[in-house]
Each structure stands twice: as structure tokens, then as C-alpha cells.
Amino acid sequence: MKSYTSDPSCLSRINHLLNSEKHLDRIIGALCTLDMDCFDSMIEDMQRCNNVSKHEFYCQLTRFFDSTKKDGDRFFRVYSAQCENASCNKCGIRFFVFVADFTNNYIGIKFYLEGDKVTSFAECGSIRCPVAMKSESKKLFFSVNPF
Numbered sequence: 001m002k003s004y005t006s007d008p009s010c011l012s013r014i015n016h017l018l019n020s021e022k023h024l025d026r027i028i029g030a031l032c033t034l035d036m037d038c039f040d041s042m043i044e045d046m047q048r049c050n051n052v053s054k055h056e057f058y059c060q061l062t063r064f065f066d067s068t069k070k071d072g073d074r075f076f077r078v079y080s081a082q083c084e085n086a087s088c089n090k091c092g093i094r095f096f097v098f099v100a101d102f103t104n105n106y107i108g109i110k111f112y113l114e115g116d117k118v119t120s121f122a123e124c125g126s127i128r129c130p131v132a133m134k135s136e137s138k139k140l141f142f143s144v145n146p147f
């Protein structure tokens with residue numbers, strides 16, 4: 001049994017996302033679980049993730065999930081967001097902020113879509129979502145040296 005089951009409302013939201021017909025919903029739900037295996041199955045046919053090879057991304061993601069869980073977080077809450085960087089705001093890109101349940105630390109991620117299919121995604125440091133951000137929270141990145 002996964003630890004995020006201790007918050008029924010969040011579990012129900014995550015399960016709803018994981019069972020959605022939309023690829024974007026499923027990939028967002030999988031990221032919220034902090035579960036490597038769950039997320040892995042959602043990105044099977046992507047060649048690159050976060051602008052690196054998939055192999056390199058798996059290393060990033062393993063470290064990212066591990067350190068997030070070590071801080072006491074069990075899952076992410078997700079919020080729709082905007083990016084302040086004009087070059088990010090292109091057609092087919094959607095922005096979300098993922099907020100860790102215990103620390104309120106957050107990561108901004110942009111998803112590239114073709115129709116209903118997510119073709120790639122990447123962290124972005126310019127994504128803003130005031131409702132998600134608390135003063136004590138810090139920004140997270142998949143990569144050790146982002147940008």
C-alpha cells in the first residue's frame with residue numbers, strides 16, 4: 001500500500017487522473033504518486049524527457065523522487081499555471097506546478113502536446129502559480145544544474 005493513501009481526497013484525485021482517457025492527465029497523475037514504476041509506464045514511447053536522453057532522465061527522476069520522499073513528502077498536488085517566459089508560451093504547451101504535500105516545495109513543468117498526446121515535457125524555472133506557492137517553499141528541479 002502506498003503512503004499517499006493516508007490522504008483520501010488526494011488519492012481520489014490522483015486515481016481519477018491515472019484512469020483518465022487523456023494522456024496528459026495520466027502523466028500528471030503518475031508524477032503526483034512519486035512512484036518511478038507508475039511514471040515509467042506513462043513515458044514509454046518518449047525518446048527524450050526534460051531535454052535529456054531518457055536514460056539520463058531516469059537518473060534525474062530517481063534522485064528527484066528519492067530526495068522529495070526523504071524530505072517527508074508523499075505526493076504532489078497539481079495546479080494549472082502560466083509561464084512568465086514569452087519563449088515558453090507557444091501553441092501546444094501546457095504549464096503545471098506540482099506542490100509537495102508536506103514541505104510545499106514545488107516544481108514547474110511544461111508539457112508539449114500533439115493533439116491529446118504528450119510528446120515531451122521539461123522543467124521550467126519561470127512558471128508561476130501564486131495559489132500554489134507559499135513563502136517558505138522552495139523551487140525543485142529534476143536536474144542538479146538546471147538551465
Ligand SMILES: [Zn+2]
Nearest residue numbers: 083085088124
Ligand atoms: Zn517557461
